[in-house]
Amino acid sequence: MSLRVSTVDPQQVAQLRRWNGLLRDGYAVGRQRVWARSDDAAIAQFQNPHPTRRSVLLLAEIDGVSVGAAEAHANPEEPADVEIAVLDGFRRQGVGRVLLGAVRGTFRTVASTIRAETYSEAGVAFALSEGLDVGVRESRQVLDLPIALESPNRTPSGVDVLSWVGSCPDSLLESWAVLRSRMSDDVPLGDLTRTAVPADVEAVRRNERRMVDQGYLLVRSLASANQAAVGYTEILLSRHDPEIVHQDDTFVEKTMRGRGIGRALKMANLRRLMSLPESASSRFLQTYTALSNAPMLALNRAIGFEEADILTVLEGPLG
Incomplete structure (x- = not known):
């Protein structure tokens, strides 16, 4: 098995679309009503980079087949945020570990702390094995649109x-x-x-x-x-x-x-929002609330939000 990690050039549109598709597919495994950044949104975001933020987009391939992707961003003097997705059929083969290692190598001179997000217990276990600790858990809640307003x-x-x-x-x-x-x-x-x-x-x-x-x-x-x-x-x-x-x-x-x-x-x-013509094709509203924030969780439930899944955010030393 030959595992290769390469950096994605946002100006190469075909490569950027392939990378974004890998993230989209990886994030969706086992989940429902998942937000997925469109290719057009990815192009708009990464071809107009933030002036002070360092970003890296990584693509993992096994024997020439795309199997995983990662994106990481760091503002000066802040933790480096990283998200990793590996396709379901290629998990537990070291792909996520290699991608995380590449992120750490890229940001070694930029940040001292790394922060990662996951929606699965397997993802939590992986992050813990890499030296990160659970920082906060958040409820991802969704509200079906359109909504009948009082x-x-x-x-x-x-x-x-x-x-x-x-x-x-x-x-x-x-x-x-x-x-x-x-x-x-x-x-x-x-x-x-x-x-x-x-x-x-x-x-x-x-x-x-x-x-x-x-x-x-x-x-x-x-x-x-x-x-x-x-x-x-x-x-x-x-x-x-x-x-x-x-x-x-x-x-x-x-x-x-x-x-x-x-x-x-x-x-x-x-x-x-409901008065905007652009919202005519909107199907649901998504929000995140810390599990410790009982008043906001109660307010969201009263409005009609339902929990879709739990996001775990972990943090640890970059090295």
Whole structure:
């Protein structure tokens, strides 16, 4: 058996499509209602690389047959995130170990910590054998679309919710950046390394431009009380992959929790999503919530989300 690992050049479209297909097929084994990045989305993402992020795309072949793939990314002074997929018929042959070794070799001078995600107990066992430890487990929950929305939208007394699509209005930009920073400090990460997100309005604008360039519609809602921003939520709808929509952050200030603001934000944002022509072909909304975050799990269940599977995130030394 001849096992070979090569680096994928994003500018080589045929190779990039083959690599993305390997990841897509590997991720889907034994799972249902799985998000799969389309080839067009992969092209948009990797042919327009992040200016400060180091990325590597790897393809594994046995005797010339593609059997596995990996992608890894690292921002300066942050853990290197890696995802590995091996086709079902080629597992337990050392493919994942070789791919992980190649990732470690690539990022040895870039990061000191590596972080991996898996949806299977076999994947957890593999990561543990490579020196990683379980950091956090998250419930992947899905909501079938379209959804019949309550009418009118119920908003707590004294709270206003504003919804829009696209970039944050200039008048709300600073508040959005502050809430985003507080979200990064508050989200349950278990034993994972926490990276602070500064309240940087320019970073918000850069991220918005990148997401739009990659074909995403940004569906957003912000809650305010007494003229102060107290919470926000965001949904990402890819023009390339409209079937599966992504519920991203939802955050409410600690002093304002327990008043129904999170529900009001999510329902307002769902209403905005359902009003978009681009959502006509959307079949479900996907979100992730830490198993320790009981209030958000309960809120999601009340809205209609159902658990699809469990994501385990592990972390350990790169070396």
